[in-house]
Amino acid sequence: MSETSDSTPERQAHLAAADGSVLRADDLIAGYLPGVDILNGADLYCQQGELVGIIGPNGAGKSTLLKALFGLVKVRSGQVSLDGQDVTNQRADVLVSSGIGFVPQSNNVFPSLTIQENLEMGAYQKPKKFNERFEFVTSLFPALGERRGQRAGSLSGGERQMVAMGRALMMEPSVLLLDEPSAGLSPVMQDEVFVQTRRINRAGVSVVMVEQNAARCLQICDRAYVLDQGRNAYTGTGKALAKDPKVIELYLGTLAKA
């Protein structure tokens, strides 16, 4: 298919820029049901230290892309690479020990467990590292340390999101995948989540974040992808995309003018 061939300018640009990246996806075709592809040739890369955003309309395949990167949706064709190694269709628990952290869109904490127990679950593959990682996570999010004995189910949505991100950070991931961390939160808490994401990134963790709050996402990310119908519609720096009239018209709408 010409749209997913190596000869398109978009793919050429991707191939040239993706070299040496910590995480990359090349020409992914993936889906849930036989014969129904949700990803139709998606490309993505994240260089060490980058904060990369993925925005796009509902149903575009944003969550599916993250799940394909994390081994939760079968990749039918194309490749996922971590630090230059092919990790396509590896199991999620293997990917966690190889350096990918994933915070799903919902049900991302154990509500009956305390904050500390949630963080312990995050470190279950490396229990000896618990103290060192607990220190790192609570230095980023002091509230998690102060309230370590509180059950996650009794926390607010924003606090729970902090626990979920903290849990994923316990395994010292080289790249963290976040699926709509600000969804369902009050505007103040949404802002807090963006600040926290930036803080995680500044601490040296590469981040790939899917966001429904597209305008805010473009403000904080280094680069972003606009995903539409399972493939890249636009890509560029967050700043450039936020100013692109087509992106504004099609994907940002009135939010961009706010």
Ligand SMILES: Nc1ncnc2c1ncn2[C@@H]1O[C@H](COP(=O)(O)OP(=O)(O)OP(=O)(O)O)[C@@H](O)[C@H]1O
């Ligand atoms: N478990 C599943 N089984 C079958 N189809 C699914 C499944 N999950 C998602 N889909 C379908 O895949 C398509 C893309 O869904 P996906 O959740 O990746 O979109 P999204 O871009 O994350 O949307 P949203 O902004 O609503 O979160 C949709 O048509 C959806 O119905």
Ligand SMILES: [Mg+2]
């Ligand atoms: Mg989604």
